[in-house]
Amino acid sequence: MEISLGEGVSAIPAAEWDACAGSDNPFTSHRFLTALERSGSVGEGTGWLPRPMVLREAGEVLAVAPLYLKLHSQGEYIFDHAWADAFERAGGSYYPKLQVAVPFTPATGPRLLVRPGHEARGRAALLQGLEAVAAQKGLSSAHVTFCTPGEAQSARAPWLSRMGEQFHWQNAGYGSYEDFLAQLSSRKRKALRKERAAAKDFGGRILHLSGADLQPEHWAAFWDFYQDTGARKWGRPYLTRAFFDEIHATMADDILLILAEREGRYVAGALNFIGRDTLYGRYWGAVEEHPFLHFELCYHQAIDFAIARGLSRVEAGAQGEHKLARGYLPVPVWSLHHLPDQGFRRAVAAYLKGEAEAISEDIAALTDLGPFRRDQPI
Known part of the structure; x- marks a missing residue:
């Protein structure tokens, strides 16, 4: 060797x-x-x-x-x-x-x-x-x-x-998000239903984009979100703008970009990568503040996608005990x-x-x- x-x-x-x-x-x-x-x-x-x-x-x-x-x-x-x-x-x-x-x-x-x-x-x-x-x-x-x-x-x-x-969130063979909710305590079920309803009240629509549906305008919007998140954390974002062009060219089918659009403008987004049995949440950002929209795009929508695709797990990134109430266990x-x-x-x-x-x-x-x-x- x-x-x-x-x-x-x-x-x-x-x-x-x-x-x-x-x-x-x-x-x-x-x-x-x-x-x-x-x-x-x-x-x-x-x-x-x-x-x-x-x-x-x-x-x-x-x-x-x-x-x-x-x-x-x-x-x-x-x-x-x-x-x-x-x-x-x-x-x-x-x-x-x-x-x-x-x-x-x-x-x-x-x-x-x-x-x-x-x-x-x-x-x-x-x-x-x-x-x-x-x-x-x-x-x-x-x-x-x-x-x-x-x-x-x-x-x-x-x-x-x-x-x-x-x-991480584990898929126990759920057929729908409601099947997942059925495994939670009554109080937690009510809280998550209320949270999702409030998030979707932001006045727009939520898009799932992958493969050929991804367009340069989507990456331009997400770059603004990524920069905003970096600024809020008092740090310099690690990735360059060119990185997103590279993965658009070579990895579009491995990507799930979830965007919130309101009045013709993208206001928030979450970038995920799709593995064989896992959805990996990586980056989030927003240019408008809306109650619970972060939880909806990063956690609930990821669960929806994993159930629809039959994926075993959602990894939502580092840290965050706030994920526990949303069904993500340590x-x-x-x-x-x-x-x-x-x-x-x-x-x-x-x-x-x-x-x-x-x-x-x-x-x-x-x-x-x-x-x-x-x-x-x-």
Whole structure:
């Protein structure tokens, strides 16, 4: 086996990359990762330098990983700022670090991408490759974020696993939104019906756009929404305007754009990506304020779409206990971390043990507080 690092996913033939990535998850596809590169959303000046890892055997690509040399900890959503501060106060240099991730995308999915039939040894070889690069370059750490539970469970020392928490909606074979509501307590059913009615009172209509229905005017409107959200969070949006043109050209069938239109003007929108069995909510924004419209476009409409398409799950992004009342229950999410410095590793390992216990308790408590009827299995 031979491992090498590239200068970008776009330099790797799409057929070779996607033979390892598969077609289930849109974010690890060649077209999504190259859209980030071609649009300038990652690359020089962003702190995300693409260095995709490629594992070959007898000249054939056996496995790949979307690897980045990171110069900061922004856009990751599994936060290690405190680790960086501690390491540098102790005299080390935390940056640059290695990050296997989908930039700006807190969505669970495979990160160690291996051709079918070679999963165990392919994953092991990629992790060993990350360890070797960190050692050769004298780097503080290597991280694999929002990986699958299987990837987290299969990793061995010196890798540490970290548990996080998100809120996902699970489809229990519902035939309609009303079927879903029937599983909630009476008080919660009434509250959500009232909320949806109030949201739809904004004076316009709600559109679902995908594939050929997506037009440049829709992306122009959504760019305004995306910019507004970034400004409200006192930050700089990570994605460039060119990114949306790229995904329009290459990923239209993988996209669900939900727009609210009033009096001929788009006033709010939510961008989703469609996986094989999951709808992934990614970005939201608005240029007008209307009660509950955010919840309607981001959560209720996503459930409607998932039920209609027979999708198993809706992932609505990072954080947000407000999702609980709308039927999105807490679930664990996972990451892997390699810290070559033994003292640093011991300190972080102790922290992760306590953190995992606290998150497990939080998931149990929040699940118990969820909106579902007590006679329904969760």
